[in-house]
Amino acid sequence: MRQATVFFKGQEAGTLTQPDDGSFVFQYAHSWVDDDSKPAISLTLPKTKLAYCSPFLFPFFYNLLPEGSNKQVVCQLNRIDRNDYFGLLLTTAANDTIGAVTVRKQ
16 A cells, blocks of 8 residues: 655645555545635545545546656656556655645655
8 A cells, every 4th residue: 555645835734545456546635624714635635534446546546647758758767667656656745746746655
């Protein structure tokens, strides 16, 4: 199992988990859900106390990944399998994202 903390503008918003079966789970932090001033991180992931489960990486997080030759270079330099989306997300979304969301390994 692998886990990462999801931040919105530097504040912890939730946890992204990849269980050993390769699926994905996103869970908002309870403090984030309870605070009405905090937005959802994505329109496709509205705030809820329930966990989101998916057999594949959620499109919101997938769209944070590099593509094409940029993906190839990042994978080669960091020795990441091109199909290891979680590993690629942890490598690229910790600091260098477009927008307010970052993803960091726990």
